[in-house]
Amino acid sequence: MGKITYIEHDNTEHEVELVVGSTLMDTAVNNAVPGIDGDCGGACACGTCHLIVSDEWLGRLGEPGSDELQLLDMTPERCKTSRLGCQVEVTEAMDGLTVRLPEFQM
Numbered sequence: 588m589g590k591i592t593y594i595e596h597d598n599t600e601h602e603v604e605l606v607v608g609s610t611l612m613d614t615a616v617n618n619a620v621p622g623i624d625g626d627c628g629g630a631c632a633c634g635t636c637h638l639i640v641s642d643e644w645l646g647r648l649g650e651p652g653s654d655e656l657q658l659l660d661m662t663p664e665r666c667k668t669s670r671l672g673c674q675v676e677v678t679e680a681m682d683g684l685t686v687r688l689p690e691f692q693m
């Protein structure tokens with residue numbers, strides 16, 4: 588049990604239940620968090636699950652794969668702590684994680 592907080596571009600916060608084994612994209616979509624789409628269903632093919640983590644959390648979410656990095660390269664609002672939510676599997680250690688959502692998805 589734990590919580591993950593998604594913060595929309597307008598600073599609206601959505602605190603949701605952490606589900607181990609889910610992904611950050613599925614967790615958001617299953618809780619109707621606005622601002623993250625997940626159009627390809629998690630196949631790392633659309634880039635509509637872009638989210639931004641803090642420096643503090645970045646190294647604790649695992650390394651992005653080459654497919655993810657290629658898609659992130661095409662993401663307009665990419666920053667150095669950007670990840671694709673479908674490529675980050677939720678673990679118990681993510682209790683308290685806060686992620687920010689960009690203004691627009693691709």
Ligand code: FES
Nearest residue numbers: 625627631634673
């Ligand atoms: Fe399509 Fe993540 S849901 S790339």
